[in-house]
Amino acid sequence: MIRVGIVGGTGYTGVELLRILILHPNVEIHQVTSRSDTGLRIDALYPSLRGLCDIVFSLPDVETLSECDVVFFATPNGTAMLMAEQLLKHNVKVIDLSADFRIKDHNEWSKWYGMDHACPSLINDAVYGLPEVNRQAIKDANLLACPGCYPTAVQLGFLPLIENKLIDFSNLIADVKSGVSGAGRKAQVSTLMSESGESFKAYAVAGHRHMPEIIQGLAIAAKQNIGLTFVPHLIPMIRGIHATLYGQISGNITNIQEQFEQRYKNELFVDVLAEGECPDTRNVRGSNKCQIAIHQPQGGNTLVVLSVIDNLVKGAAGQAVQNMNIMFGFEESQGLSTVALYP
Numbered sequence: 019m020i021r022v023g024i025v026g027g028t029g030y031t032g033v034e035l036l037r038i039l040i041l042h043p044n045v046e047i048h049q050v051t052s053r054s055d056t057g058l059r060i061d062a063l064y065p066s067l068r069g070l071c072d073i074v075f076s077l078p079d080v081e082t083l084s085e086c087d088v089v090f091f092a093t094p095n096g097t098a099m100l101m102a103e104q105l106l107k108h109n110v111k112v113i114d115l116s117a118d119f120r121i122k123d124h125n126e127w128s129k130w131y132g133m134d135h136a137c138p139s140l141i142n143d144a145v146y147g148l149p150e151v152n153r154q155a156i157k158d159a160n161l162l163a164c165p166g167c168y169p170t171a172v173q174l175g176f177l178p179l180i181e182n183k184l185i186d187f188s189n190l191i192a193d194v195k196s197g198v199s200g201a202g203r204k205a206q207v208s209t210l211m212s213e214s215g216e217s218f219k220a221y222a223v224a225g226h227r228h229m230p231e232i233i234q235g236l237a238i239a240a241k242q243n244i245g246l247t248f249v250p251h252l253i254p255m256i257r258g259i260h261a262t263l264y265g266q267i268s269g270n271i272t273n274i275q276e277q278f279e280q281r282y283k284n285e286l287f288v289d290v291l292a293e294g295e296c297p298d299t300r301n302v303r304g305s306n307k308c309q310i311a312i313h314q315p316q317g318g319n320t321l322v323v324l325s326v327i328d329n330l331v332k333g334a335a336g337q338a339v340q341n342m343n344i345m346f347g348f349e350e351s352q353g354l355s356t357v358a359l360y361p
Contacts (some may be wrong), residue, residue, distance in 0.1 A: 020346055021048040023086040025078050026093035028052045029203045031115055033064050034335035040070045042339070042353035044346070047071065048086050049079040084108035088327055088345070090338055091116060094202075099136040102161060106140075111162045111345060113338050119144035119163035120231050130227040147341040148173060148235065149350070150285050156344045164341060165235075167248060167333025168194055168228040171261040173235045174288060174308050175325030178281040180239045183273065185265030185321060188245040193231070193262045197255040197299075200329045208252070215254045226250050251312070257330055258299030263323040267314075274312055274321065282310070286351050287332060287340065297326040304328060305358040306336035328358075 022039060026032050027050035050060060052075040060075060061068045076082070078103060083089050088111040091098035098114040105112050121127040124138035135141070145159035146152055148170065155280045156162065165173070172192045179185045198209045207213055229248045275293045282288040289309045291297055297309035305328060312313045313322040327333050336354055343350050 019044055019046055020030075020087040021046050021085060022342075023047075023049040023051070023083045023089040025051045025083070025091045026097070027060065027075060028055055029092055030199050030330055031334045033067075034093055034330045035338065036060065036064070036067060036071060038331075038335055038339050038356075040067065044348055044352065046329065047073060049073070049082055051075060051076055051083075053077060074199060079168055080104045080108070082282050084110055085116035086110055088342060090112060090114075090342075091118075092335070095131050096133055096136075099140075100292055102140060103137050106160055111159070113147070113164060113341060113345075114144075114162065115226065115334055115338050117163075117166060117231070118343060119161060120146060120169075121164065121234060124352045126230055130225075130230055131184070138164040146235070147337065149337070149340055149344060150174060150282070150288060151177070151235070151239070153344060156341055157347075159341075159345055162345065164334070164338045164340050166228045167196065167200055167259055167327065167329035168192075168261075169227070169231045169235060170261065170333050170337065171259045171308065171325045171327045172232050172248070173239075174327075175261055175263045175310055175323040176236055176265070177239055179265055179274075179321065180244075180279045181281070183240075184268060184271050184277070186268045187236075187240050187242060189266055190236070190244060190246045191249075192246065192248045193264070195251040195260045196329055197253060197254045197258045199256050200259070200333075201252075207224050211254075214252060218251065218253055220249050220251045223249055244316055255299070256276070257303055257328050259325075259327050259329045260297075260299050261325040261331060263325065265321045265323075267319045267321060274314065276311055287336075287354070297324055299326050299328075300360060301358055302326055302332070303359045304331065305356055306332045306340060306354045307358065308332050 091114045099118040124135040144161045291311040311324045
């Protein structure tokens, strides 16, 4: 049994962590923090947790958090980097769901996130937590950077093509749609139902902050620079990401379907659909699964990969727990065997 702390328990990823960890057989939730709701019982804010969690939100305090074996940061960018070093000195493992430790170049990070990095010396120690790529390194990690939701869907879709050099690395296209929960629980006009309902729009076309993270991961897989056009969209649903990925075939290739099936045959949380099928976001809603399908329209030179995840689970809290399981030697599926919700 391990003791777990959650910093930032009032956002969507925070409550998703609670939903998963409360029923985890090897976890005791020790502390959940919130600056805005300190003193309030968690189940008063989230009645769905009544009878399951009677913890009271507290202020984030390193001394109390140091009593934990692992601390999750479900906080805005710029928070984890202020506390991570102190917790690591107390031999507490840190799993950061924000972007603080994802990008290895701290100057590049500052450019996209608009602030100076508070502890750049820790960046190289952080392990990027995409289990389908870094499982061995995750086992020994003390500081883990959990991937973003867009980067998870895009990388899992492109990786088999890149690793096997099946496409032109210079002209990758990721056309990705996300539900409104990806923007977080803060109040803002653009995610009001009257604003986002019955509407559909692209945003951050000039450059989204997840782009350098995606490029970094794909370039490592390619062992060279890659060219990526990434355009995110907001769609009027609560959960889910749908990535439509395009690549130009490089040379003569066969058995693309088999390449994907072989790449992910031992991955519990990646499901390669049969040839010709198309995944729906509802297929993975509430689950830690990524569903993938591969198409070659009209037998032409363009490959189309469809990749869907729940942005709050495989794109955030579920993947964080998957990483925790690997780090502590638990069965990778513990706490994550929830079947997707349907309808």
